[in-house]
Amino acid sequence: MYIDIKNIINELNEEIEFLKQKVTHEPKLISLVVEPDPSTLSYLKSQKRSTKKHGINLEIIESENLIDDLSHYNQDITVDGIFVARPLAKGYSELDIARNINPLKDVEGVSLFNIGSMYYEEELFIPCTAEAVVKTIENTTEIRGKNVVVIGRSTTVGKPVGILLLKRGRDATVTIAHSKTVNLQEITRKADILVVAVGKANFINKDFVKEGAIVIDVGINVLESKVVGDVSSDVAEKCEVTPVPGGVGNVTSLILIRNVFKAALDKNI
Ligand SMILES: NC(=O)c1ccc[n+]([C@@H]2O[C@H](COP(=O)([O-])OP(=O)(O)OC[C@H]3O[C@@H](n4cnc5c(N)ncnc54)[C@H](OP(=O)(O)O)[C@@H]3O)[C@@H](O)[C@H]2O)c1
Structure with a gap:
């Protein structure tokens, strides 16, 4: 028998709608991509569709230096969330992302701070x-x-x-x-x-x-x-x-969208 995930999808959609009402600006997500392979390009296509559907401004950046770009977008106050496409290009590791992404914009839940908080049973942004x-x-x-x-x-x-x-x-x-x-x-x-x-x-x-x-x-x-x-x-x-x-x-994709709104809400003043 197959498990029906409709309920989870509905619950997440409701949570997203609730957050949307509270966020006072159009959320902006940066997707950093280094040397994309065909599976990454196909993932980004579907990310474009889902962010558009939910009213998120997505910018896909072909990065030449991931660490410099992370540092740049970490500080850019117009950016709510940062996503790094996988598989990572040669020369980069998950630890590079974990160390260098701003935990407040870490909508994938991979930063050292967010992972460490999870270890202490706090769920902020989790993978x-x-x-x-x-x-x-x-x-x-x-x-x-x-x-x-x-x-x-x-x-x-x-x-x-x-x-x-x-x-x-x-x-x-x-x-x-x-x-x-x-x-x-x-x-x-x-x-x-x-x-x-x-x-x-x-x-x-x-x-x-x-x-x-x-x-x-x-x-x-x-x-x-x-x-x-x-x-x-x-x-x-x-x-x-x-x-x-x-x-x-499908659940993972909606959680990412929900997290962009969560990050945007944290920036409301
Ligand atoms: N549905 C989603 O939203 C979603 C999101 C992310 C990933 N994925 C998919 O989930 C899968 C796993 O992703 P991942 O990033 O976790 O992959 P990963 O980093 O390659 O990890 C694979 C794990 O499988 C273990 N493994 C490999 N061969 C094995 C064997 N013969 N017996 C037991 N364990 C074995 C590896 O063990 P070692 O550690 O010993 O090498 C490793 O821990 C991939 O198909 C990926 O595309 C799906």
């Missing part, structure tokens, strides 16, 4: 995809006491999902697996909730899951010109699974 995963689980099932397995330990997805689910009040028991994990199948078969953020098409099949588990498919892969997740379709025969496309990715 958008991780928030999307947590919202989707909260909307589907009770988390407290559940055995959650997250496959993937990236800074923007796997690790923050683990931290957010461990938070007091959510109270999951969390296992984070990665490429060096031994006996992955044995671990995933014990999960009440399985989050898959690996980036390999059809990586998880029905032999990896327990009957009735909730499975959150974060993966976005292109297979024979079609977008597919990390979870193969047979898993939906045994579990409740988020669809790809049309699942976590």
